[in-house]
Amino acid sequence: MTNPKSSTRFLHPEGLAKVPGYTPVVEVPAGRTVYISGQVPTNEHGQLVGIGDFEAQARQVFGNLALVLAAVGMDFSHVVKFGIYLTDAAHIPTLRRVRDAFVNVAQPPASTLVQVAALAQADWLIEVDAVAAALD
Numbered sequence: 001m002t003n004p005k006s007s008t009r010f011l012h013p014e015g016l017a018k019v020p021g022y023t024p025v026v027e028v029p030a031g032r033t034v035y036i037s038g039q040v041p042t043n044e045h046g047q048l049v050g051i052g053d054f055e056a057q058a059r060q061v062f063g064n065l066a067l068v069l070a071a072v073g074m075d076f077s078h079v080v081k082f083g084i085y086l087t088d089a090a091h092i093p094t095l096r097r098v099r100d101a102f103v104n105v106a107q108p109p110a111s112t113l114v115q116v117a118a119l120a121q122a123d124w125l126i127e128v129d130a131v132a133a134a135l136d
Contacts, residue, residue, distance in 0.1 A: 008080060008131050008133060010107040021096055022111035024096045026080040031135035038085070038127040040119070054125045060097040061128050066102065074132050076102050077097040081131040082111040089115045093126065 009027040012048070016024050039050050041057035042064075050056025069075050086095065101108060109130070119127050 002077070007135065020105075020108075021099070022082075022108050024110065026110045028080055028133040029101050031133055034069075034074065034078075034132045034134075036130040036132065037080050038083070038129040039068065040121070040127050048123055054088075054092050055098060055124050058091075058095055061126050062098060062102045064068065065128060065130060069130075069132060072132070073136075074134055077104060078132040078134050079103065079109045079130050080133050082109050083129040084111060084113045085116050085119060085127045086113070087116060087118060087125050087126070096100050 002111050006080040007029055009029075010023040011025045011027065012018055013024060041060040043049050043060065065079075066076070069078065082099075084095065084099075086092070095113075119125075130135075
């Protein structure tokens with residue numbers, strides 16, 4: 001499949017299981033690439049949003065990603081890869097629900113999901129980094 005905004009291809013190679021929520025390989029043939037540092041559940045003042053509330057933290061993280069993408073003239077349709085770090089795999093269903101409100105679920109980015117013992121701050125429950133690409 002091709003992203004309508006570019007010639008980026010979202011591929012599910014034959015022989016791999018189709019798992020919802022991510023694409024196994026995304027090809028970006030040319031253009032501008034943006035690497036986004038891990039976004040955490042803090043607001044513009046550096047204050048934690050949603051202490052103990054995974055859904056509130058996930059929404060803040062994806063909201064922060066939206067701000068970063070907008071700063072470079074992009075949106076979630078340009079994201080080709082996520083790195084997602086959770087402190088508890090029990091939050092995966094909530095993560096999927098929140099993420100799917102932001103991404104094109106028909107052509108989701110490539111993704112890696114890792115459960116970690118802790119993040120840089122003890123009360124953070126999620127961190128997400130991303131790679132975005134555009135032909136312009």
